[in-house]
Amino acid sequence: MLEIRTVVMGVGDMRRAVEFWTRALGYVPREGEARDDWTVLVPAGGHGVAVALDVSATPAQEHPRVHLDLYARDTADQAAEVERLVSLGAERVDWDLYPEDPDFVVLADPEGNRFCVIDPTH
Template sequence: PKRAAQFWSRALDYAPRDPGEEDDWIVLVPRDGTPGVQVALDLHLSGTPVQEHPRVHLDLYAGDAADQAAEVERLVALGAERVDWDLYPDDPDFVVLADTEGNRFCVIDTSHS
C-alpha cells in the first residue's frame, strides 16, 4: 500500500501513524496531531479485485464548482484518475476519481442545487 499511502498522505495532508509499519498495512492520521476523535485511513494489501460499485467510499467536499474543479485537478496531478462512471445522473454534483490503486472516491460540489 506504499503508493496509495503516498497519494493519500499528499491528498489529505495525513502522515503514517507509525513510520515503521509493515509493508502490507499502513495507518494514516492527520499530520497536525490534533487530539480527540480523528478519521484515520487504514491501507492494506488485498488480493481481491477493486469493486466496480463499492458499498463504502470516501467523499471529499468542495465549497463550489470552481473549488471542485481545482481539487479534482490537484488530485489528478497527485496520481488519481477520472472514472468514466456508468451511474452519473444528468447534472451531478460529484466527480468520481480513483486513487493509485483503483479505489474510487468522489469530490462533491456542496454549492450545487
C-alpha cells in the first residue's frame, strides 16, 4: 500500500520559501540546512508529512489543481492562524470560488502558492 510522505512545491526564491514554511509549520530542513535548489522540510517533532521545496521557473497557478489544506482546531484558532500566517508573509487571496458559507480561508505563500486554512468545526 502506498502512503504520502512528501508534498513537493515549486518556488522561485528558496530562502524566502524556507523561511516562510519553517515558521508557518514549525518544520526544519531535513539535512540541517536549506540548499539553493531543493530543500526537504520535516516536522521538528519527527512525525508527519514532509514538504519539499523545488526551484521552479513556472509561476504559481491562480487556481491550482493541487494545494495544501492546513487544519486549525476551531473557528478562533483558524482566525488566529490566518493572522499569524499573514504576519509571516502570506497574503489573503480574493478567492472567486468561495462557497456561500466557507469553512476555509485561501492564502498565498510569499511565492504565490495557494493554500487553505480550514476550520473543521464549521
